[in-house]
Structures are given as structure tokens and as C-alpha cells.
Amino acid sequence: MIIINILGLALIVLIVWWFWLYKPAQTVMQTQPLTIEVKDGVYTPAAIQVAAHQTVTLNFLRKDQSPCSEMLLIPDLGVSEQLELDKVTPVTLTDLAPGEYPFHCQMQMYRGTLTVV
Amino acid sequence: MSESNANQQLLIEGAGCASCVGKIEAALKKTPGVVSAQMNFADRTASVTGTASTQALIAAVESVGYNARAVEEQDDEDLLGEKELADRTYYKKLVRDTVIALSVGVPLMLFGLLGGDMTVTTAMQRAAWLGVGLLTLAVMYVSGKHFYTGAWKSFKNHNANMDTLIALGTGTAWLYSMVVVAIPEAIPAMARHVYFEATAMIIGLINLGLALELKARGKTSEAIKRLIGLQAKTATVIRDNKEVQINIAQVLLDDVVKVRPGEKIPVDGVVCEGHTFIDESMLTGEPMPVEKSKNDEVAAGTINTSGTIQFRATRVGKDTALARIISMVKRAQNSKPPIGRLADVISTYFVPVVMIIAVLTALAWLNFGPEPALALAMVCATTVLIIACPCALGLATPMSVMVGVGKAAEAGVLIRNGEALQTASKITAMVLDKTGTITEGAPQVTDVVVADTHEQQEVLQLAASLESGSEHPLAQAIVSKAQEQDVELLPVDSFKALTGLGVEGRCDNKTLFFGNAKLMQQQGITLGDFSERAHGLAKQAKTPMFFAIDGELAAIIAVADPIKKDSIAAIERLQDNGIRVIMLTGDNQETAAAVAHKAGITEFFAEVLPEDKANKVKELQEADEVVGMTGDGINDAPALALADVGFAIGTGTDVAIESADITLMRGSLHGLADAIAVSKATLTNIKQNLFGAFIYNVAGIPIAAGVLYPFFGMLLSPVIAGAAMAFSSLTVVSNANRLRLFKPKDA
Numbered sequence: 126m127i128i129i130n131i132l133g134l135a136l137i138v139l140i141v142w143w144f145w146l147y148k149p150a151q152t153v154m155q156t157q158p159l160t161i162e163v164k165d166g167v168y169t170p171a172a173i174q175v176a177a178h179q180t181v182t183l184n185f186l187r188k189d190q191s192p193c194s195e196m197l198l199i200p201d202l203g204v205s206e207q208l209e210l211d212k213v214t215p216v217t218l219t220d221l222a223p224g225e226y227p228f229h230c231q232m233q234m235y236r237g238t239l240t241v242v
Numbered sequence: 243m244s245e246s247n248a249n250q251q252l253l254i255e256g257a258g259c260a261s262c263v264g265k266i267e268a269a270l271k272k273t274p275g276v277v278s279a280q281m282n283f284a285d286r287t288a289s290v291t292g293t294a295s296t297q298a299l300i301a302a303v304e305s306v307g308y309n310a311r312a313v314e315e316q317d318d319e320d321l322l323g324e325k326e327l328a329d330r331t332y333y334k335k336l337v338r339d340t341v342i343a344l345s346v347g348v349p350l351m352l353f354g355l356l357g358g359d360m361t362v363t364t365a366m367q368r369a370a371w372l373g374v375g376l377l378t379l380a381v382m383y384v385s386g387k388h389f390y391t392g393a394w395k396s397f398k399n400h401n402a403n404m405d406t407l408i409a410l411g412t413g414t415a416w417l418y419s420m421v422v423v424a425i426p427e428a429i430p431a432m433a434r435h436v437y438f439e440a441t442a443m444i445i446g447l448i449n450l451g452l453a454l455e456l457k458a459r460g461k462t463s464e465a466i467k468r469l470i471g472l473q474a475k476t477a478t479v480i481r482d483n484k485e486v487q488i489n490i491a492q493v494l495l496d497d498v499v500k501v502r503p504g505e506k507i508p509v510d511g512v513v514c515e516g517h518t519f520i521d522e523s524m525l526t527g528e529p530m531p532v533e534k535s536k537n538d539e540v541a542a543g544t545i546n547t548s549g550t551i552q553f554r555a556t557r558v559g560k561d562t563a564l565a566r567i568i569s570m571v572k573r574a575q576n577s578k579p580p581i582g583r584l585a586d587v588i589s590t591y592f593v594p595v596v597m598i599i600a601v602l603t604a605l606a607w608l609n610f611g612p613e614p615a616l617a618l619a620m621v622c623a624t625t626v627l628i629i630a631c632p633c634a635l636g637l638a639t640p641m642s643v644m645v646g647v648g649k650a651a652e653a654g655v656l657i658r659n660g661e662a663l664q665t666a667s668k669i670t671a672m673v674l675d676k677t678g679t680i681t682e683g684a685p686q687v688t689d690v691v692v693a694d695t696h697e698q699q700e701v702l703q704l705a706a707s708l709e710s711g712s713e714h715p716l717a718q719a720i721v722s723k724a725q726e727q728d729v730e731l732l733p734v735d736s737f738k739a740l741t742g743l744g745v746e747g748r749c750d751n752k753t754l755f756f757g758n759a760k761l762m763q764q765q766g767i768t769l770g771d772f773s774e775r776a777h778g779l780a781k782q783a784k785t786p787m788f789f790a791i792d793g794e795l796a797a798i799i800a801v802a803d804p805i806k807k808d809s810i811a812a813i814e815r816l817q818d819n820g821i822r823v824i825m826l827t828g829d830n831q832e833t834a835a836a837v838a839h840k841a842g843i844t845e846f847f848a849e850v851l852p853e854d855k856a857n858k859v860k861e862l863q864e865a866d867e868v869v870g871m872t873g874d875g876i877n878d879a880p881a882l883a884l885a886d887v888g889f890a891i892g893t894g895t896d897v898a899i900e901s902a903d904i905t906l907m908r909g910s911l912h913g914l915a916d917a918i919a920v921s922k923a924t925l926t927n928i929k930q931n932l933f934g935a936f937i938y939n940v941a942g943i944p945i946a947a948g949v950l951y952p953f954f955g956m957l958l959s960p961v962i963a964g965a966a967m968a969f970s971s972l973t974v975v976s977n978a979n980r981l982r983l984f985k986p987k988d989a
Contacts, residue, residue, distance in 0.1 A: 126608070126609065129605070129608055130605060130608075130609070133601050133602075133604065133605040134605075136601050137598050137601050137602070140594050140597050140598055140601070141594070141598075143397075143400055144400055144401070144402055144593075144594040145591075145594065147400050149399065149400050164395075165388070165391045165392045165395045165396075166392030166393070166395055166396045166401075166403050166405050167392070167395040167396055167398075167399050167401065168399075169395075169399075171399050171401070190328060190331070190332040190335070191332070191388070191452075192329075192332075192455075192456060192459055193404075193633075196576055196640075198576070198578075200578070200586075205573060205576035205577055206576075207572065207576065209321060209324065209325070210324070210325070210328045231576075231636060231637070231640045232404075232589065232632065232633050232635075232636025232637060233586060233589040233590060233632070233636055234403035234404055234405075234632070234633075234636070235403070236401050236590075
């Protein structure tokens with residue numbers, strides 16, 4: 126039983142580390158525009174790094190029929206876009222100040238982060 | 243479409259051969275402002291860079307015999323059609339997935355409920371359950387593949403979502419059952435129970451929930467669909483003296499558009515020929531058709547009811563009032579009021595927290611549970627994973643905002659964003675500008691009291707000549723009065739507007755001052771017994787103005803601005819809602835008191851200069867009032883900006899929809915009471931949704947974990963958890979849909 130309990134607690138530690146503490150590798154945006162695929166509950170890439178004070182265009186390509194994927198919100202930048210199915214929806218951001226800007230769907234199931242450095 | 247120096251994409255229609263490419267490129271390059279133009283014959287698109295407007299580019303392509311449209315400028319209606327088609331296809335897929343999963347899940351569940359043996363004890367049972375296990379695996383693949391793919395991809399991305407919970411829950415139940423079938427000796431004899439029915443039922447029920455939610459979601463966007471449906475598809479324009487019917491996207495600025503009775507106005511413009519009545523109710527909520535003749539503005543989406551008119555296009559494409567309204571409503575529908583922020587924060591941590599609770603639940607049962615502890619641990623952990631519903635929390639706010647903002651738009655109230663919606667529901671004090679808000683804003687001269695030393699005709703001529711240089715509504719009234727009497731206006735020198743006082747100038751070799759008592763006092767002009775007469779006029783809600791010629795008082799001209807017919811009822815509605823109504827005006831104390839009294843307002847501030855309006859708003863805020871300010875959006879800009887909620891009153895279609903938090907499309911003050919009523923109803927709806935979603939999760943998760951077992955011996959079946967989870971989101975969407983039935987109590 127002790128082993129099971131230790132395994133259980135280890136599993137909890139793993140959940141905390143995997144979902145909250147682990148910092149995934151970022152896709153550094155080098156060419157414009159960057160296409161982000163919206164499919165199967167995930168933005169690909171979901172962690173994007175861009176340079177500060179530039180105009181950045183992110184092309185969101187929605188390939189998921191589920192209405193969850195329909196909205197894209199970047200609350201800190203006041204962006205709220207409806208993504209059309211199987212189409213590219215460009216989101217242009219100008220003069221971004223350094224910082225982290227999370228983006229997500231309306232229900233926060235799709236999640237990504239735009240890091241401005 | 244505005245000018246842009248960005249890359250523009252045009253879709254070229256009618257280009258049948260590669261040789262067309264050169265012709266089209268040359269035409270585009272010749273357009274002023276174009277830096278480069280390149281056509282891709284394969285996909286019939288042209289990429290253009292430079293500052294030329296889209297209309298100019300389309301015109302250039304049309305000039306060489308082809309049609310073009312901006313790629314990104316896809317018609318809202320087309321987009322809506324595509325979305326509906328995609329939703330229908332998705333709905334069919336979800337229904338199919340539901341039927342497949344339930345056709346396996348329901349018989350299995352009934353078998354269990356009717357006393358069938360769901361355990362593995364004999365070789366025969368083992369073989370039979372292996373078959374059922376493989377059948378369930380097929381269901382998981384066919385009907386539940388999207389959950390597992392989504393969960394796996396999210397996991398790889400260090401993310402967890404609803405798919406993760408469903409995949410873990412159903413996966414655990416299936417895997418446990420397969421272990422029971424494949425290696426029963428690994429499981430204690432009492433715990434050799436199979437749960438294939440739970441896996442199939444949960445997949446079926448969640449798909450069913452998603453399908454019903456999709457249907458219900460469609461209803462939440464009915465208001466925007468109605469607005470989009472107002473747009474005409476084609477327009478009749480006059481080019482080279484010929485009537486040509488073209489797609490609405492091809493109408494250019496300054497095109498002359500012809501509209502017959504019964505047709506929709508395709509773009510915004512100014513009437514250049516004809517006379518008609520136009521039904522603007524769809525934009526403004528104003529039920530009576532509005533008369534239009536030469537130089538009157540017409541707006542896209544409204545309906546020409548009687549005569550044929552021709553008008554010059556002044557705003558086309560995305561710039562029409564209707565297109566801007568659609569875009570604003572869409573934006574507002576997707577913005578979140580602050581009340582939803584807590585739910586957002588919770589959503590961020592929700593799924594991993596539920597996973598941790600599931601692990602703790604399993605551990606608790608394994609450590610302290612009765613036999614079969616392993617089976618109970620698995621069942622309870624699965625039920626926790628399945629019952630938790632992050633979607634209900636996530637949907638609670640946006641669904642209500644979507645319906646509430648749309649409902650307001652139908653009543654001619656444009657709400658800029660979720661924050662304005664929330665604050666409007668809390669307004670305790672409403673500041674109303676008098677002119678144009680409470681009153682018609684079209685004053686008329688009522689009395690001309692002339693001193694014995696002057697003639698009425700002379701006074702009117704000089705006063706009107708002087709005021710012809712002023713844009714003040716009171717000045718316009720005097721000029722109109724002179725024009726009515728065919729009085730000739732004289733040239734004026736040294737005209738000067740004196741803010742808060744009046745105007746001065748020279749005309750016919752005379753020095754003229756026209757304005758309020760303060761101006762006369764400042765110029766050392768004595769009012770004598772005119773002062774008394776001015777008080778008498780002011781008490782009748784008229785604005786008396788003094789006119790001095792060469793340093794002597796020559797006349798009082800009184801002007802009255804009639805109160806709008808429904809202002810009194812609308813103000814009463816606000817007061818009945820417990821809102822303190824305050825009137826601001828630049829008028830003198832007595833006129834202000836008389837107007838306020840007529841309008842049913844007890845609190846007012848007179849002789850307020852435009853720049854002081856903001857200070858009054860600030861004073862109220864300092865007294866802990868949540869202040870709404872209503873004005874015309876031009877003179878009141880600082881006060882509107884400072885107020886907790888700024889309301890701009892638009893008259894008809896001439897709306898400054900970007901200038902205020904809330905824009906009332908029609909001039910009636912009922913729009914204010916409607917806006918506040920819709921905001922309150924929406925906020926109540928959001929609170930119900932949030933409360934429901936919170937309570938559901940807060941109560942549901944512990945029950946699923948088995949907290950009731952020690953007291954009542956009660957455990958929740960994972961199938962019931964699946965049904966509850968599937969229908970919790972549906973409940974939220976359906977509750978939001980109730981808002982569609984909301985009707986503001988308009989007079």
C-alpha cells in the first residue's frame with residue numbers, strides 16, 4: 126500500500142510539473158506571417174516568441190470543426206477574432222511591449238502564449 | 243475600404259487565359275498608389291502592395307474587362323452561410339457518433355440494470371467480455387477519436403482540457419475492464435467487474451451534449467444573423483448614363499445608386515434625386531418611416547418604402563454604418579465583462595486540479611475503502627474525471643454576453659463591450675445633457691421683444707446676419723426665423739464667438755452683441771425692465787437672449803427647444819428603476835428649472851459651460867455614484883469619456899458609434915432605459931450561469947469522489963456523471979438563450 130501511495134503522490138507531482146511548472150520550448154518568430162494551426166484542442170505552435178515594438182502578423186488556420194476552436198482571444202491586447210473553418214484569419218499586432226500575452230479560446234481549452242522580448 | 247499600404251489580395255474573376263495576367267497586372271500598376279502588382283494565374287489572385295484603396299484596384303481590374311473582389315472582404319453573409327454549413331456537417335457527425343456509441347452502451351447498461359452478470363468468473367464470460375471490449379474499442383475509435391486525439395495533443399503541449407478528462411475517464415474504465423478480462427488473476431476476485439458500458443455511454447452522452455449545445459449556440463447568434471441579413475446583395479448604379487446591376491462589393495464611392503420602392507438601400511449615401519419614405523426601424527428601432535429628399539442621408543440596410551430615389555454613395559463596403567454596427571456588435575459579443583474573470587482564472591487551473599483530485603480519490607478509496615477497494619477506487623476516480631465540467635464555467639459568461647448584446651442591438655442600442663454592459667447594469671446616477679438629449683435639439687424662435695428705439699424687422703435682420711456665422715443650434719433658429727420672413731442677410735465683419743457668453747461682430751456699420759445676461763453685464767449694457775421680461779420668458783422654459791446694437795439693448799429674442807415627446811416617460815422609467823436623473827444645460831437657471839420641471843427632473847445644473855460638464859460627472863463619482871452620461875457625443879466628449887458609462891445619442895443613422903460606451907441609434911431616451919434593462923437582465927443571466935456552473939462542479943466533484951458513501955452508502959455511477967457533464971454545458975447555453983425572450987418595457 127505504501128508503494129501505491131508513493132506512486133499516487135508521484136503522479137500528483139508529475140501533473141503539477143508537466144502542466145504548470147514545465148516551460149515548453151518557444152517558437153521564435155523569424156518570418157512573417159507565422160501560421161498557427163488550430164486543431165484537436167491545440168494551437169501549433171502554442172508558445173511563440175517575437176521581438177518587441179514590431180508589427181507581427183499571426184495567421185490562425187482553424188482546422189477543427191468544434192465550436193470551441195471558433196474564437197481566439199488575446200485579452201491583454203483586446204483581440205477577439207472569430208476563426209473561420211479551414212481558412213486563415215490574420216491577426217496583426219503592432220508595437221508590442223515586452224511581456225507575456227496568453228491567447229486562448231473562449232473556454233480556455235485551447236491555450237497559447239505570445240512572449241514579447 | 244480605407245487606404246492601406248499593406249499587401250492586398252484580389253480574387254480575379256473572368257481571367258480565362260494566361261495572357262490576361264499581363265493586362266490585369268498592367269492595369270493594377272497604373273492605379274495611383276500601387277507599388278507592385280503580381281497576379282497568380284493558378285489561383286486567380288492578384289497581390290498588390292501600395293496605398294491604393296481596394297475600390298480603386300477593383301475599378302482598375304474592371305476597366306480591362308474582368309471582375310475582382312478583395313479576398314479578405316468575403317461577404318458576411320457568405321461567411322455565415324459557410325459557418326452554418328460547417329456546423330450542420332459537424333452536427334450530423336456528432337449525432338452519428340452518439341447513435342453508434344449509445345447503440346453499444348444502452349444494451350450493455352440495460353443488461354447490467356436487469357441483473358446481468360457484469361463480472362468475469364468463467365472462461366465463457368471472459369470470451370464474451372473480450373468481444374464486448376473490442377466492440378467498445380471500436381466505439382472509442384469511431385465515436386470518440388476526437389477526444390483521444392485532442393487529449394494526446396494537448397498533453398504533448400503541456401496543456402489539459404475537456405478532452406483530457408473525457409479521454410482519461412473513459413480510457414481508465416476501458417483499460418481496467420480489459421485487465422479484468424485479459425488477466426483476471428491480477429485483480430482481486432471481488433473487483434473483477436467490467437465497465438465497458440460506462441465507456442460507451444459516456445462517449446455517446448457527451449457527443450449528444452455537444453450536438454445539442456451546437457444547436458443551442460446557433461440560436462445565440464440570431465441577432466447578428468438578422469443584422470447581416472439586412473445587407474443587400476446587389477445594387478443598381480448609373481454608369482455612363484446606363485443602369486447597371488452590380489454586386490454590392492463593386493459599388494464605388496460617388497457612384498449614383500438608384501433604389502426603387504420596396505428595395506433595400508445597398509450602401510450609405512446622400513440623396514441627389516427623388517423623394518421617399520424610408521423604413522429605418524431595423525437600424526434604429528424607430529417604427530415610423532422617415533421622409534427623405536435631396537441632401538438627406540440614407541443608410542445601407544434600410545428599406546425604401548414609397549418613391550424611387552437616386553443617391554450618391556458616400557460610404558461603401560466595410561465603412562457603411564450597417565457594416566460598422568455589425569462589426570461592433572460582433573466585437574462586443576466576443577468581449578468579456580469583468581464578472582467573468584474569476585471563471586477564467588479557475589478555468590486555467592481547472593483540469594490539472596481535477597486530475598489531482600481523481601488521484602487523491604483513488605488513493606483514499608484504496609487506503610480506507612471497503613472491498614472491492616480497487617474497483618471502487620477506479621470507479622470513483624473515473625466519475626470525478628467525467629463529472630468535472632470546465633466548459634460550463636467557460637461558457638457561462640460569453641454565451642449570455644452574446645445574446646444580451648445582440649438583444650440590445652435589436653432594440654437600437656449598441657454596446658461597445660462587456661465592461662460597458664456590466665457597468666451599465668450598476669448605474670445609480672444618469673446625467674442628461676438638455677439640448678438634443680431631453681429636447682429635440684432643434685430650437686425655434688418663440689418671441690421677439692423689441693425696444694421702442696428699434697424695429698422688429700431691423701432687429702431680426704441684424705441678429706440673423708450676425709448669427710449666420712455661428713453653428714450654435716440657437717443661432718440656427720434665429721437664421722431660420724429670418725429666412726421664413728424673407729429677410730435678407732447682410733455681410734458681417736469681425737465675427738467672434740465668445741464661449742459661454744454669445745457672439746459679437748460688426749454689421750451695417752453697427753457693433754452688435756448677442757448673448758446672455760452675463761455678456762450684457764460684461765459690456766456694461768443695462769437691461770432695465772427687459773430683465774423682468776426675460777425672467778418671465780425663462781419661466782416658460784424659453785431661452786431669452788439679449789441683442790445689443792451700438793452699446794444699447796435693442797431686443798430680447800426668446801428661443802424654445804421642445805421636449806421630445808417620449809422624454810418624460812423615459813425619464814420616469816429611469817427614476818422608477820431607482821436611478822438619480824440629473825440635467826445639465828448651458829441655459830440660465832430659470833429656463834433650466836422650467837425645462838427640468840416639464841421633464842419631471844428635480845436635480846439640474848444650469849449655466850454649465852461645455853468644459854464643466856466633465857467636472858459635474860467627477861463630482862457625482864466622488865459622491866460614490868456610478869455615473870452614466872448621455873450626450874450627442876461631440877460637445878460632450880470629455881464628460882462622456884469620464885463617466886462610468888458614456889451614452890451617445892445618435893439620430894437616425896448618423897452615429898458616432900466609436901465615441902461612446904453605448905450608442906443609442908434612435909434619438910429617444912427610452913434607449914437609455916432599454917440599455918440599462920438589457921444590461922441588468924444579462925448580468926443576472928451571467929450570475930445564474932456562473933452560480934450554476936460553480937455549484938455544479940463544487941458539489942458534483944465531491945459526490946463523484948464518494949463523500950456520500952460513508953453516510954448513505956451512495957456512489958454516483960460514471961454514466962450518470964457523463965450525462966450530468968454533457969448537459970451542464972447545454973443548460974448554460976439554454977439559460978443564455980432565455981435572454982432572447984427578454985423585452986424592454988418600451989412605451
